[in-house]
Amino acid sequence: MNVYDAIKARRTVRKFKQERVPQKNLEILVDCARMAAYGANMQPLKFRIITNDNELTELFPYIKWAGYLADGAPKEGERPCAYIAVLGDTSVKSNGAFETESGAAVTNMMLEAVEMGLATCWLGAINRAEIHNILSLSDNLQVTYLLAVGYPAQESRMVDMQGNDVKYYLDESGTVNVPKRSMEDILIK
Numbered sequence: 001m002n003v004y005d006a007i008k009a010r011r012t013v014r015k016f017k018q019e020r021v022p023q024k025n026l027e028i029l030v031d032c033a034r035m036a037a038y039g040a041n042m043q044p045l046k047f048r049i050i051t052n053d054n055e056l057t058e059l060f061p062y063i064k065w066a067g068y069l070a071d072g073a074p075k076e077g078e079r080p081c082a083y084i085a086v087l088g089d090t091s092v093k094s095n096g097a098f099e100t101e102s103g104a105a106v107t108n109m110m111l112e113a114v115e116m117g118l119a120t121c122w123l124g125a126i127n128r129a130e131i132h133n134i135l136s137l138s139d140n141l142q143v144t145y146l147l148a149v150g151y152p153a154q155e156s157r158m159v160d161m162q163g164n165d166v167k168y169y170l171d172e173s174g175t176v177n178v179p180k181r182s183m184e185d186i187l188i189k
């Protein structure tokens, strides 16, 4: 798969098969994050792979899923079997600004996941303090995002945006429709 096709194929998925992702694949995703672009090449991020059943169960209440959908959270039997926590290390970068770097890292992981036949959901509506406790992280590590990773049990596709309506929605078949702005809308000439 070439990069353009991976970018086009990647869609957020929030329902997953209950099939474990091999640890090796999860580590390859972290390796892809490792190779991302970082401002001043600081590389201030650390990563924690979460596949332990207790941790998966404990984390779940501290994640908000699919803000635009009434019933968009994964149910029992649809929850992800893996997350990768993205952590900003203040002992490497003391100003606590990890947003941009985290975005580059998560994007690399999401695209490699497409190549592996995996789906992801980038999670920012999370209770960072609770997650920090559950993962027993040291004080120098700040949780920036979680990335849910798994084999997809849900279809999601891009659709043309109608007007300014950015809200994704489910159609009759349960497919998530994600409106994207047109090129005419975003490319200023």
Ligand SMILES: Cc1cc2nc3c(=O)[nH]c(=O)nc-3n(C[C@H](O)[C@H](O)[C@H](O)COP(=O)(O)O)c2cc1C
Binding pocket: 010, 011, 012, 013, 014, 064, 065, 066, 067, 121, 122, 123, 124, 125, 126, 156, 168, 178
């Ligand atoms: C910074 C960021 C935070 C996000 N946080 C959440 C979240 O907390 N819960 C969720 O269900 N989706 C979350 N998403 C996924 C977005 O809803 C999704 O990317 C968007 O609807 C576009 O869909 P697409 O990824 O399929 O293109 C987040 C995405 C980004 C970039």
